[in-house]
Amino acid sequence: NAGVTQTPKFQVLKTGQSMTLQCAQDMNHEYMSWYRQDPGMGLRLIHYSVGAGITDQGEVPNGYNVSRSTTEDFPLRLLSAAPSQTSVYFCASSYSTLDLKSYNEQFFGPGTRLTVL
Amino acid sequence: DAKTTQPPSMDCAEGRAANLPCNHSTISGNEYVYWYRQIHSQGPQYIIHGLKNNETNEMASLIITEDRKSSTLILPHATLRDTAVYYCIVRVTDFNAGNNRKLIWGLGTSLAVNP
16 A cells, blocks of 8 residues: 555745645545644644545635545645745545544655745 | 643653653543654654553553543653654544544654664
């Protein structure tokens, strides 16, 4: 298994440009999520999905869109890049259950380092 | 806001046990405590989780106090490869979105294992 893959590894954008960060997993995980990590701050949840066709907002969703047309893929779209979106972006996936008492380990991708000028 | 408090940094000698504390005084009865680590800007890696009882796996042990207000992650024989940022996290269940779950991440503890 390749696990969770992310592309690109690095990206530089100009303010106002749009782009899509790709995330894919081959573990048949229902749950996928996007985080951003900034210096001096913990990981913050942007958007997440509990299955194909279902997405929801996290803590910091503004400026980002997601869709989940397949179980494997969960792309993150920046609509109009801003310098405040300069960050490292991590995608994660896990099995998902409806049991509130259970937890399934999240597997993280290697990250995409995005700079917006 | 993060619901956990961890020391920003710790040192440990190679081969010795590393004990990483975490305070989660506002944890509620059905919230789990999770530990992840992040090695040099790689994606975080799951270590262990627990609710009430102490837990052990091949990577570490988790000791949770009886009142559940704090916990300690123990790496029994730290190696140089254990140098990383360690995150203690509690799980928040968003009841407004069914059984969807979110983790709230703090800043973690930067552990340096020294030769």
